[in-house]
Amino acid sequence: MNANRHSGRGLPRTARRRAHTALAGVTLTELIVVMAIISLLAAVAVPTLIRMGALSRRELVDSARPVFGLLRAARTYSATYRVDTAVVYTQLDVVDSRTGLVVRVIDGLGTAWKLRDEHMKAPPFDAIPSGERDAAYVMIQAPEGRFRKLPTNTCVENEVFEVDGDGTSMNGLVEIVLYDPSGNQITPRSDYGTQLDDAFPAHVFCPSGLMKPEDSTYARFEITVGPSPAAPIEERFSQPPADDIEAAAYRRPPVRIDVFQTTGRTRMEAS
Secondary structure, three states, rough: OHHHHHHHOOHHHHHHHHHHHHOOOOOOHHHHHHHHHHHHHHHHHOOOOHHHHHOOOOHHHHHHHHHHHHHHHHHHHHHHHHOOOOEEEEEEOOOOOOOOOOOOEEEEEEEEEEEOOOHHHHHHHHHHHHHHHHHHHEEEHHHHOOOOOOOOEEEEEEEOOOEEOOOOOOOEEEEEEEEOOOEEOOOOOOOOOOOOOOOOOEEEOOOOOOEOOOOOOOOOOEEEEEEEOOOOOHOOOOOOOOOOHHHHHOOOOOEEEEEEOOOOOOOOOOO
């Protein structure tokens, strides 16, 4: 009798049919309805997430990875070959899409190593002026030595250029003079009529593990990769800002890379 009660054999036919339906799961019609609701919610939610930056965050992380990778490679190169090694940055002046002002950012990078005294005793580097020899570097003859552009509409933000009251870089940038393997000086480009110096900004790793300047009072240098000031408003802000206060509030957060001065260790924040 207990067996009949659990199997449903002792129930009327209508009751057995209901019991069977309850055990069979959802019907095809119910599944289609649920899928339609999910599709409708996705159609509403995805554009909202894009405006909030939830989906563009991955793009910024992908843009920051080459910067992070080249910093780590320069540290390894310096320790391996016992030579000061620089991550060299190219600068670009762009028009801010919100304010219309010209802003200088970093839009590309490569690697170079410091010329030693013995290199500057013979051609083609013997013609380098004596006043520039302490800052003379040559591009590394390897794929990582070539300048590469950051992805479209992204940049290393101009906060990296910040200096303190003494004019010292707060983020470890030093100026180097760059040469190609033939001894020709590479000159930074100029845009929008802005005159650039002959020197390139760079982060320099020493074989000792320290970063230049070796007497820096700053233990950690910060590099942020974010949307370019020239990028469309919707790519820079979660919603169009009406003023500078809203611009700070609605700004899409950049990806931060930390470089530690005393060890050269590099860390990129998790996505």
